[in-house]
Amino acid sequence: MPIATINPATGQVLKTYDPMSDEQVDAAIERADLAFGQLRGTTVAQRGQWLTAAADLLEAERDETARLMTTEMGKTYAAAKAEVTKCATACRFYAANAERMLADEPADAAAVSAKRAFVRYQPLGPVLAVMPWNFPLWQVMRFAAPALMAGNVGLLKHASNVPQTALYLEDLFRRAGFPEGAFSTLLVGSDAVDRILADPRVRAATLTGSEGAGRSIAQSAGRELKKTVLELGGSDPFVVMPSADLDQAAEVATTARCQNNGQSCIAAKRFIVHTDVFDAFAEKFAARMSALRVGDPMDENTDVGPLATDRGRDEVHEQVQDAVDNGATILCGGEKPTGDGWYYPPTVVTDLRPGMRMWAEEVFGPVAGLYRVSSYEEAIEVANGTSFGLGSNAWTTDPAEQERFATDLDAGNVFINGMTTSYPDLPFGGVKNSGYGRELSAVGMREFCNTKTVWIGEGQAGAGAGAHAE
Numbered sequence: 366m367p368i369a370t371i372n373p374a375t376g377q378v379l380k381t382y383d384p385m386s387d388e389q390v391d392a393a394i395e396r397a398d399l400a401f402g403q404l405r406g407t408t409v410a411q412r413g414q415w416l417t418a419a420a421d422l423l424e425a426e427r428d429e430t431a432r433l434m435t436t437e438m439g440k441t442y443a444a445a446k447a448e449v450t451k452c453a454t455a456c457r458f459y460a461a462n463a464e465r466m467l468a469d470e471p472a473d474a475a476a477v478s479a480k481r482a483f484v485r486y487q488p489l490g491p492v493l494a495v496m497p498w499n500f501p502l503w504q505v506m507r508f509a510a511p512a513l514m515a516g517n518v519g520l521l522k523h524a525s526n527v528p529q530t531a532l533y534l535e536d537l538f539r540r541a542g543f544p545e546g547a548f549s550t551l552l553v554g555s556d557a558v559d560r561i562l563a564d565p566r567v568r569a570a571t572l573t574g575s576e577g578a579g580r581s582i583a584q585s586a587g588r589e590l591k592k593t594v595l596e597l598g599g600s601d602p603f604v605v606m607p608s609a610d611l612d613q614a615a616e617v618a619t620t621a622r623c624q625n626n627g628q629s630c631i632a633a634k635r636f637i638v639h640t641d642v643f644d645a646f647a648e649k650f651a652a653r654m655s656a657l658r659v660g661d662p663m664d665e666n667t668d669v670g671p672l673a674t675d676r677g678r679d680e681v682h683e684q685v686q687d688a689v690d691n692g693a694t695i696l697c698g699g700e701k702p703t704g705d706g707w708y709y710p711p712t713v714v715t716d717l718r719p720g721m722r723m724w725a726e727e728v729f730g731p732v733a734g735l736y737r738v739s740s741y742e743e744a745i746e747v748a749n750g751t752s753f754g755l756g757s758n759a760w761t762t763d764p765a766e767q768e769r770f771a772t773d774l775d776a777g778n779v780f781i782n783g784m785t786t787s788y789p790d791l792p793f794g795g796v797k798n799s800g801y802g803r804e805l806s807a808v809g810m811r812e813f814c815n816t817k818t819v820w821i822g823e824g825q826a827g828a829g830a831g832a833h834a835e
Contacts, residue, residue, distance in 0.1 A: 366525045368552050373439035373671040374662055374706045382528050385552050390561065396546030397491040397518045398566040403544040405488050405516040409467060412514050412543075413460035419541035420456035423449055430502070430533060432663070437527045438498045439671040439707070440625050441662045452506040458789040459810070463514035466807040467814075481821040486814040488516035489592065490568035493561055495582060497574045498524035498673055499628045504573050505534055507787065509548060511810035513538070519548045520567065526673065528552060559585045569593065569813050573630075576798050594802030594812050596630065596794055598727045599755030601785060602748035603633035604770070606741070607641045609760035609782075615649035618733070621758065621784045623657060623711055626670050627731030628677075630799075631756035631778070631785045634728055637736045637747050647715065647735055651696040654711040654733065671707040672730055678707045681730035687722045688714050688734075698732070725751065741766065749775040755795035756785035777803075 369381040385393070404412070423430070431445035440448070472482040492512055496504045501523065509519050523531035531550045538548040551561070555578070562570055562585045569592040572582045579595040586593045603621060605614050621633035638646050662670030672678040682701045689695060698712030715735040717724055723734050738744045748757065756778040759770040767781050777795040778785055787793045792803040803809050 366554070368525045368528050368554070370437050370529055371526060371674075372436055373673050376675070376705055376707070379436065380529065382552050384554055384557075387560070390551055390553060390557065391564075393520065393546070393549045393551055394491065394561070394564055394566050397520055397549055400544045400546035401488070401490050401516075401518045404513070404518055404547055407516070409464045409514065412516070413463060415538075415542040416456045416460040416510060416514060419537055420453040420460070422537055422540060423453040423456070427453075430530075433529055433533065434501055434527075435662050435670070437530055438501060438673040439662050440499075441667055441670050443665065444625060448500060448503050452502050452510075455503075455506055455510050455789045455805075459510045459514045462807075463511070463810065466810050467515060469819075477820060478822075479820050480823050481819075483819050485817045485819055486515070486811055487817055488512075489813050489815060491518050491520055491566055492813050493520045493522065493558070493567050493570040495522045495555075495558060495570065495572040495574065495578070496524065498527045499625055499630075501527040501530040502534070505531075507789075507793070507804050507809070508571050509534070509538070510789075511805070512813055513543065513547065515810050515814055517813050518546065520561065521548065521550045522553055522555075522558060522561070523550065525554065558582060562586055562589055562591065567591070571802075571804075571813075572596070579800055592813065594794070594804065594809075595800035596802075596804060597755075597798060597800040598753055599630045599632075599795065599799050600634050600725075600727045600751045600753045601631055601756040601758065601776070602774070603636045603758040604744050604748055604760065604774075605636070605638040605642060605646050606744070606759070606761040606763070606766060607639050608762040608766070609642065610762070611642060611646050611649055613782075614760040615646060615653055617784050618650055619653040619657070619711075622733045623654070623669050623731045624784075626662075626672060627681075627709075627711075628673060628729050630727075631787070633733075633756075633758055633785065635734050635736060635747070635751075637738055637744050639744065640737050640739050643735075643737045647696065647713070650733070650735075651713045654713050654731075655697040657711045657731075659708055659710055669708075669711060669731055672709055673707070675707050677729060678709050681709055681728060681732055684722045684726060684728050685712060685714060685732055688717060691718075691721050693717055693721060693723070696735070727753065741769065745770075745773045749773075752798040753795070754797035755799035756780070758783070758785055 434445040470484040535550040571594040657668040696713040698710035712732040757774040757776040792808040794803040
């Protein structure tokens with residue numbers, strides 16, 4: 366795939382870039398290694414000042430940066446502006462809280478026969494971040510903000526269709542005051558990742574992307590014995606039980622399915638509805654999906670913009686057609702538009718069953734699958750009956766059911782009576798084929814830290830030895 370900005374609303378190629386040579390990549394890694402030596406020696410307070418400066422720049426440049434994202438990958442301008450603001454919020458969150466998150470944690474010294482014992486969190490070094498195009502600023506920031514605050518440095522291999530956003534991020538951290546090389550963008554293809562990971566100066570990797578990409582980078586990093594955090598695909602369930610407020614559930618379901626033009630790993634994709642309210646919910650949901658306005662993402666009246674790539678739209682339509690060819694019913698949408706731009710209408714498909722692609726695959730576009738169930742137990746069976754386990758939603762006003770869903774849904778995130786989203790305050794990640802490790806919160810910051818045990822004795826001869834020595 367060429368490294369280029371191609372406007373999804375028109376299909377027009379706006380800017381292209383030559384991939385970096387091996388020599389240029391090596392120079393960037395060398396700069397990162399030198400920057401790590403500098404950054405790890407700075408105080409958390411100093412890093413916080415730089416990260417706050419980055420937040421100030423993001424807020425000052427919000428409109429221009431949002432326009433760039435919309436041009437590169439097609440999200441609505443309103444959504445792009447909200448993404449920039451969210452990134453600034455995350456920067457301020459970590460600038461304010463990192464000192465507490467990274468503080469030494471005292472242990473019971475007497476229990477381990479020590480004068481003093483504690484856990485210290487220290488940075489690992491340069492971390493390779495392989496990031497996707499769908500949230501081109503936020504996906505990077507939720508790694509970069511905690512990693513930089515912990516004293517790590519970042520090497521970004523961004524998706525090839527958002528190169529200008531990738532370069533903006535490098536420039537952002539440089540202008541905020543971080544040492545030269547603390548955050549570098551590598552304009553390379555996916556074929557360069559193995560070589561970068563093999564470099565001994567690169568100490569870890571994080572990836573947000575497809576299941577296949579996750580398996581590939583995990584294999585490469587495993588060969589080099591390097592830590593990885595993977596946030597992969599999702600086919601998130603959205604369960605609606607009889608006690609739910611159907612109007613609210615249908616309204617949130619529409620947003621949850623069509624956020625970011627339907628291109629979100631944590632977008633609700635499988636709508637599992639109890640038979641007692643299935644028909645009523647389906648009617649309300651299809652009506653709301655049909656009413657969404659599809660069009661120019663820069664138009665403030667647009668609800669759903671184009672998909673990011675022509676191939677991505679073809680894939681979505683092929684999944685819908687496969688369902689229809691095998692007996693599924695379309696309640697709205699389902700027609701691939703003609704004309705310029707990679708648009709696809711909000712679509713609701715029902716009568717799904719095993720064997721259809723939509724039953725087992727993630728659909729990365731504004732397409733919702735409706736599933737009818739007759740009990741709580743069947744709802745859980747369908748919800749968990751996928752290889753993915755990223756986000757999940759359940760709608761019920763029954764407190765006992767809420768507690769059961771919190772336990773029984775096999776996912777990294779459970780949202781009850783609300784839409785799955787990410788917050789700097791809460792850990793984010795998945796289970797099963799949706800990946801491992803966590804981003805955000807103190808948990809995410811510590812993923813790329815050496816959790817170091819420190820034991821200090823009295824300094825007397827023989828201290829510390831005994832029956833429990835390993």
